[in-house]
Amino acid sequence: MKILVTGTAGFIGFHLARRLLAEGHDVAGIDSMVPYYDVTLKQRRHAILAERPNFRAHLVNLADMPATSAVFESERPEVVIHLAAQAGVRYALEHPESYVESNVVGSFNLLELVRRHPVRHLMLASTSSAYGANTRMPFEEQDPAVTPLTIYAATKTASELMAHAYSHLWRQPITAFRFFTVYGPWGRPDMAPYKFTDAIARGLPIDIHNNGDMQRDFTYIDDLVEGIVRLADAIPVQGQPVGAFDSLSPVAPFRLVNIGLGEPVQLLDFITEIERCVGKAAIRTYLPMQPGEVTATFANTRLLQALTGFQPRVRVAEGVANFVAWYRDYHGG
Numbered sequence: 001m002k003i004l005v006t007g008t009a010g011f012i013g014f015h016l017a018r019r020l021l022a023e024g025h026d027v028a029g030i031d032s033m034v035p036y037y038d039v040t041l042k043q044r045r046h047a048i049l050a051e052r053p054n055f056r057a058h059l060v061n062l063a064d065m066p067a068t069s070a071v072f073e074s075e076r077p078e079v080v081i082h083l084a085a086q087a088g089v090r091y092a093l094e095h096p097e098s099y100v101e102s103n104v105v106g107s108f109n110l111l112e113l114v115r116r117h118p119v120r121h122l123m124l125a126s127t128s129s130a131y132g133a134n135t136r137m138p139f140e141e142q143d144p145a146v147t148p149l150t151i152y153a154a155t156k157t158a159s160e161l162m163a164h165a166y167s168h169l170w171r172q173p174i175t176a177f178r179f180f181t182v183y184g185p186w187g188r189p190d191m192a193p194y195k196f197t198d199a200i201a202r203g204l205p206i207d208i209h210n211n212g213d214m215q216r217d218f219t220y221i222d223d224l225v226e227g228i229v230r231l232a233d234a235i236p237v238q239g240q241p242v243g244a245f246d247s248l249s250p251v252a253p254f255r256l257v258n259i260g261l262g263e264p265v266q267l268l269d270f271i272t273e274i275e276r277c278v279g280k281a282a283i284r285t286y287l288p289m290q291p292g293e294v295t296a297t298f299a300n301t302r303l304l305q306a307l308t309g310f311q312p313r314v315r316v317a318e319g320v321a322n323f324v325a326w327y328r329d330y331h332g333g
Contacts, residue, residue: 004077006030007084009042021052028075032061062106082124092151103155128180129153138300141247141256150292168252180260184221185326205283215264215296220319223312227259230308260299277324
């Protein structure tokens with residue numbers, strides 16, 4: 001199958017593209033190599049993908065409509081999986097304009113091109129941050145998402161809403177999936193697992209916000225990729241929900257799906273696992289809560305299981321051990 005994946009030099013896009021290539025799919029990747037973090041890491045991911053003859057990379061910014069349109073014209077994908085985005089909650093406090101360009105304008109351009117060149121299934125990445133100030137746990141797809149706490153969350157929610165409108169107007173099947181704190185090998189250096197591991201290994205202090213009183217539904221990258229791959233075949237059909245809990249729109253072939261482990265873990269317990277795997281104790285600096293942060297995330301995965309038969313299963317002890325092993329290998333020690 002011909003699949004277009006955006007963000008293939010990114011953490012999640014890289015792992016997904018590698019899985020699809022291994023299964024024999026023809027994969028075209030789009031990435032702009034934005035230097036939000038070390039571009040060398042992105043280049044090394046793309047170099048691994050480029051070893052496969054069924055991968056083609058397009059260094060294009062989705063906000064550049066003519067360039068992105070040229071990719072669609074040449075590739076003519078059957079499935080599009082949109083993962084490219086300006087990521088990071090804290091970076092948005094200082095650079096909100098980059099989130100609007102990447103997550104709103106870029107997503108709009110992609111939706112418009114899919115309207116012109118309809119595909120079997122459009123899939124797009126959203127975030128657990130869309131649940132915003134919601135406090136009812138676990139988060140369910142039918143919960144209101146009207147209280148975003150960051151520009152990042154607001155732009156991702158905007159992309160969901162635009163996608164629903166396009167799905168309704170043009171009858172394009174679309175699945176939006178909300179990720180929950182994804183981690184694993186080849187992860188982003190700006191995310192807590194990488195930052196904590198790097199600091200602990202080097203004997204530097206780590207910042208722990210809200211005095212560590214936080215929970216996250218840590219989701220291992222292989223579980224996330226498995227969920228996406230299985231959802232690719234779960235194409236939404238208006239009027240055919242899988243149960244009363246289905247988020248399937250009543251007016252469009254569109255649905256939202258959580259992808260998370262479904263088992264929130266205390267942040268301090270996660271840090272303890274990193275300490276165990278690194279073999280060193282962290283130098284801990286406890287700080288107040290940061291603007292835009294939430295105290296807990298917790299995914300209800302009932303819909304994912306109903307659609308795919310899959311339940312994420314990699315627990316933190318295994319996932320952290322795999323990440324630390326990769327970190328040591330990547331940094332040569």
